[in-house]
Amino acid sequence: MANKIPNRQVICDTLLRLAENDPDIMVLASDSRGSAAMGPFADTFPEQFVEVGIAEQNIVGIAAGLAHSGKKPYVTSPACFLSMRSIEQIKVDVAYSATNVKLVGISGGVSYGALGMSHHSVQDLAVMRAIPGLAIVLPADRHETKKMTEALVSYEGGAYMRIGRNPVEDVYESDDYEFVIGQASKMREGTDITIIAAGETVRVALDAYAELLEAGVSARILNMHTIKPLDEAAIISAARETGRIITVEEHSIHGGLGAAVAEVVVQHHPVPVRILGIPDEPAIAGKTAEVFNHYGINASNIKQIALELLGR
Missing domain, CATH: 3.40.50.920 (Rossmann fold)
Known part of the structure; x- marks a missing residue:
């Protein structure tokens, strides 16, 4: 049977499970809790969820402030906007300031489909690669998304995780394998x-x-x-x-x-x-x-x- 679970839902499910024992995990959304599938997290942990609205620069700055306070913020925002509108904040507030912010670019690549170039994000990796000290990761399926989300919670430093919008066919049979950031x-x-x-x-x-x-x-x-x-x-x-x-x-x-x-x-x-x-x-x-x-x-x-x- 084909996979029917999008990676964004896997991220929410994984963070929900991890947040039960870690009150420092926080999720921020830029009017994107629906498209990021973060509604269940917001409902379950309202004190660990911040809705910023359509303000991508602000969301990165707020996340950096939370990280400086010892929190583990996950920014969830469409990749096309997060990687373009917020790039100065990512460069200065996350990378230069060495904050523990995880940036999740949802609906990345061409997965916004018919909306065209304004909503496609096919330059984001090039831009993020040039920013010092920022990890860049892309999961291949739901199993790798789960492993990657778990790894990022304990990863010290800024990171950009780009996912698509729709369910994708599995490439792994399960999540019973070793995943290491930086190891192909x-x-x-x-x-x-x-x-x-x-x-x-x-x-x-x-x-x-x-x-x-x-x-x-x-x-x-x-x-x-x-x-x-x-x-x-x-x-x-x-x-x-x-x-x-x-x-x-x-x-x-x-x-x-x-x-x-x-x-x-x-x-x-x-x-x-x-x-x-x-x-x-x-x-x-x-x-x-x-x-x-x-x-x-x-x-x-x-x-x-x-x-x-x-x-x-």
């Missing part, structure tokens, strides 16, 4: 080529693995759930052992996962790298699957790219 998850072994993905494109990479296997290609699949701090060792090993890399992301081809991987490869073990994502244009409006297919973020195109890199 090897989803499949392979020797011919490596496909590195993050967030909802991990499912796409796994589908490509199956198609490549049928074509006689052994593909390594890495779930690079942490964009920063980046697992450079896993990338260098992939370059040395497979000789070719494809990156897949729900983000601009500039400054995101592909750029981060290429920066490591070119400095440590240069091999051919192909970056698959949103090109340098306003992404088309449409459902996530439609946008992905339009830009070739699908298994068949990844297979074709892999075969080209392998000279087949």
Whole structure:
């Protein structure tokens, strides 16, 4: 049966459970308790919930103040607004001030669909990567979302977690596995080529693995759930052992996962790298699957790219 639970609901459920024994956990919303699925948290722990309204700059500043007071604030706001309107506060109040603020960008990537460029967030990783000391994480499914939310509660320092809007197909069978921030998850072994993905494109990479296997290609699949701090060792090993890399992301081809991987490869073990994502244009409006297919973020195109890199 297909998963019907969106990652935003998993975050709420996890924080509800953790907050029962930790009164310092707080959730802040920018008129987004509904879209962030944080209504149950607000109802259960009203003293640990702050509704700021449509004031994204303020929400980050308030969260930083709460963190300075010993609280563990989670800011939940649409990724498109949180990553663009609040960037100065994230830079100064969170990063420069070294506050323990967790920023949750909901409905990230192109998951706002038909609302188009104003609501798409395909530049957020590039912007956040350039801010010192800010961790950046993207869960691939509901199981990883749970593990990631738990890990972030005990993670000291600022972090940006980007999730989509709708339920996504599971890539893990359960949450019974080890999750470590900054340590990539090897989803499949392979020797011919490596496909590195993050967030909802991990499912796409796994589908490509199956198609490549049928074509006689052994593909390594890495779930690079942490964009920063980046697992450079896993990338260098992939370059040395497979000789070719494809990156897949729900983000601009500039400054995101592909750029981060290429920066490591070119400095440590240069091999051919192909970056698959949103090109340098306003992404088309449409459902996530439609946008992905339009830009070739699908298994068949990844297979074709892999075969080209392998000279087949």
